[in-house]
Amino acid sequence: MTAICPQGHTSGDDEYCDTCGDRIAGAAASSAPTSSSSSPAPTLCPVCQEVLADRYCEVCGHDSLAAVVPAAPAAGPVSWEAVVSADRAYFEKVIADGGPDAAAMLFPPYCPERSFPLSGQQVRIGRASRSRGTVPEIDLGAAPPDPGVSHLHAVLLGQDDGTWVLVDPGSANGTQLNGRPLHENVPEPVRDGDRIHVGAWTLITIRGSA
Template sequence: MGAALSAVIGADRAHYDEMIAQEGPDAASVVFPPYCPEWSVPLSGAQMRIGRRSRSRGLDPEIDLTGPPQDPGVSHLHAVLLAQPDGTWTLVDPGSANGTKVNGAPVRVNVPVPVADGDRIHVGAWTVITLRPGGTP
């Protein structure tokens, strides 16, 4: 059985630098946030959606990255953490615009990836979600 985990959300300068170096169409307008305090969300229930709130689409993700600061590279429904019967978690990217990485490896669309304590999930231009035990940031 897996230990209780929390998602600790923060900004990752190295990930941002890597994304900007790819020179995507919006790269020149994306700025790394000068202040982005870490915050934590305990993982619970059957699923934890990662994304940005959208009233028009009726989306209210459990891990809401709407901001501030708002990472413009995060999709409204970017990824989903799914609880497994044994207490562990998997991550699925349902087709985000900018992709998802786990520990630096790209996640294929709709292919579940096991995740655990210490794993780093990168979404958007600079957002990192680190899985940690309990509610400890």
């Protein structure tokens, strides 16, 4: 059987012309190969990334139909400060308890609040001494000076986790934390809002903020 190509050539092949190679009219076009359908990707648990076989994850128990609550961001470093003020109620208690200098002590008529940032490895509380060459970070010898404060009265020590502890290294008149006397050289953790009393009237309030 012969066929005629679009160019008019006679061809013994009824699909392509023997002379010019053109496709013979009416020849069936070869079908393009079809790709085999791939299996669907497995569904993963949005929490632990394990393959889900059912609604509830067999590993972590998460309900795949429930919304995923994003984890709260890690808390940043906390900034700390010590706010120094005069506490009349504490002063009156000191006077009532007596002592060799109680009668001569007067509560300061004006003592504005002062704020000291807590940073580094230690913050010393006391009174500056020229002879000793010491200037504590929280100097309670500035006007009005508290006569009951030792030159090195107490120390706040920074911890690796960003918190602070309070130590009394052996002050003459002692240190109180939230109304409780500290034992010498025994560190006590301090928290936001804690109240430290030293000397005759000094109140140091610890403040921490994120």
